[in-house]
Amino acid sequence: MSAYTDNFECQLKNIIANFSQQPLPEHLPLWVRDLGISSSNKIVKAERVGSSGYKTDIIVHFDNHKLLKISAKMSSADYFGNWYSHKRLVNEFGLDSFEKLTQDCTKWANAWINHSNASLFVGVSICFGKRSGNTSRDFLDVFNPNDMIKIVAGIGTGNETANCLYSTSNLPSSIEQLFQILKPINTSTIFELSHNFKIAYRPINPMTEDSNRKKCVYTQFVPFKAFAEPLEVTHVSDLKTLGSFQTVEFNSLNHNRILNNLSDNFNLIIPRKVK
Numbered sequence: 001m002s003a004y005t006d007n008f009e010c011q012l013k014n015i016i017a018n019f020s021q022q023p024l025p026e027h028l029p030l031w032v033r034d035l036g037i038s039s040s041n042k043i044v045k046a047e048r049v050g051s052s053g054y055k056t057d058i059i060v061h062f063d064n065h066k067l068l069k070i071s072a073k074m075s076s077a078d079y080f081g082n083w084y085s086h087k088r089l090v091n092e093f094g095l096d097s098f099e100k101l102t103q104d105c106t107k108w109a110n111a112w113i114n115h116s117n118a119s120l121f122v123g124v125s126i127c128f129g130k131r132s133g134n135t136s137r138d139f140l141d142v143f144n145p146n147d148m149i150k151i152v153a154g155i156g157t158g159n160e161t162a163n164c165l166y167s168t169s170n171l172p173s174s175i176e177q178l179f180q181i182l183k184p185i186n187t188s189t190i191f192e193l194s195h196n197f198k199i200a201y202r203p204i205n206p207m208t209e210d211s212n213r214k215k216c217v218y219t220q221f222v223p224f225k226a227f228a229e230p231l232e233v234t235h236v237s238d239l240k241t242l243g244s245f246q247t248v249e250f251n252s253l254n255h256n257r258i259l260n261n262l263s264d265n266f267n268l269i270i271p272r273k274v275k
Contacts, residue, residue, distance in 0.1 A: 009048060009072050011171055013058050016046040019175045031184035035163065036066040043175075055154035055162040070182070071152060071162035082127050083202075085216045086252045092150050095250065097143060101126070101199075102247040104142050105218040108201055109245040113236060120236045121203035122262065122270065123217030123255045124245075128199060136198040145190055148197060153185040165189060204255050206272045207234065213255035213272070220258050222246045227267040234271060242268065 020043045028039055044061045060068040090098050109124050115134060128139065128151045139148060154161040164182045172178040183189045190197075204212050223243035233239050262268040 008169070008171075009057050012070075012072055012166065013046050013048050015171055016043065016058065016060055016178065019043050019178065020045060022175050025176045025179055028179060029182075029184075031164075031186070032068075032179065032182075035068070036064065037062055037068070041066070049159065054160040055152065056159055057162075058166075059159060067159070067163075068182070069159060069161065069163045070166050071164070071185070072166045083212075083215045084126055084128070086250050090250060092155055093143065093147050097147070098250055099247075100142050102218045104137065104199075105201060106245050106247050108137065109203070109219045109221075112201070112203065113240045113245070118203070118236050119205045120207055120234065120239060120270070121205055122221040122239075122258045123204065123253070124219050125202040125204060125212070125215040125217055125255075126199055127202060128197070130196050130198065132196075132198075135201045135203070137201065139197045139199055142199060145187060148190045149185060149187070152190065206255060206259055206270055208273055210273045210275055213259075215254055217253050217255060217258065218248060219245045220248050220253060221262070223262065223266045223268055226265065230267050230269050232269040232271070239270075 022042065024037070024039045024041060024043075026039050028037065041062045041064050044063050046058055046060045048058055049056045055071050056069040057072040058070040060070065062068075086098065089101070105124050105126070109121075112118050112134070113121075117134070152165065153163070162185060165185050166182055168181055170181075172181060202212075202215075204215070206213055221239065221243055222245070233242070256272075259270055259272060262270060
């Protein structure tokens with residue numbers, strides 16, 4: 001999380017906390033009332049949720065023990081789901097979606113390696129959210145609308161799973177405005193997001209990136225053959241003549257493990273950035 005985003009969430013939490021004991025708007029949206037919150041209730045406190053993997057950023061407690069679990073996304077926020085691991089993806093979407101994604105990612109990688117903007121890469125990681133250009137795929141080409149809800153809200157019923165979305169960079173000036181900005185995480189809200197909701201393919205250059213090499217990949221470079229002598233490759237134009245991208249199994253493969261395999265089993269050496 002960036003310092004800017006962190007500061008925004010702190011400000012939003014503090015503003016909501018300052019609404020404590022104020023009367024709620026007389027005409028609350030139906031989705032708020034469906035959560036068991038009425039205009040006769042009052043906010044007791046607001047707290048930030050800092051746990052990794054949580055979709056909820058701020059929890060608002062009411063005097064009847066009901067909760068608003070807010071996913072706060074500024075209008076400039078690009079990602080709703082960063083760096084999905086194999087385990088997380090299969091847990092949330094199932095093995096069939098994993099198989100479909102690795103096939104799509106592999107097809108994309110074999111095309112991208114020939115693109116003029118491509119740099120050296122041996123694997124591709126993924127994120128979900130806003131994305132434009134040649135490194136994005138329409139989310140619904142691989143997944144379905146219900147899967148999009150899982151990415152925005154999370155899965156389950158605990159505090160880690162959001163039940164509403166705050167998707168603007170503007171802070172509320174009143175309790176009335178807060179409830180005007182908040183939206184339920186449902187099919188209608190997701191439809192509004194879907195026009196720019198993408199799978200972001202993230203090819204990682206091992207020569208220029210360090211920590212991101214630990215991220216799971218959904219396709220892997222495999223040489224046509226092993227080499228008798230060590231061969232060092234530093235340019236994507238050379239790499240693409242030596243093999244192709246292949247699908248991966250559900251085994252948490254990452255960029256570093258691909259590089260190790262290329263070196264140990266194929267004698268193909270690709271330099272790595274050192275801290």
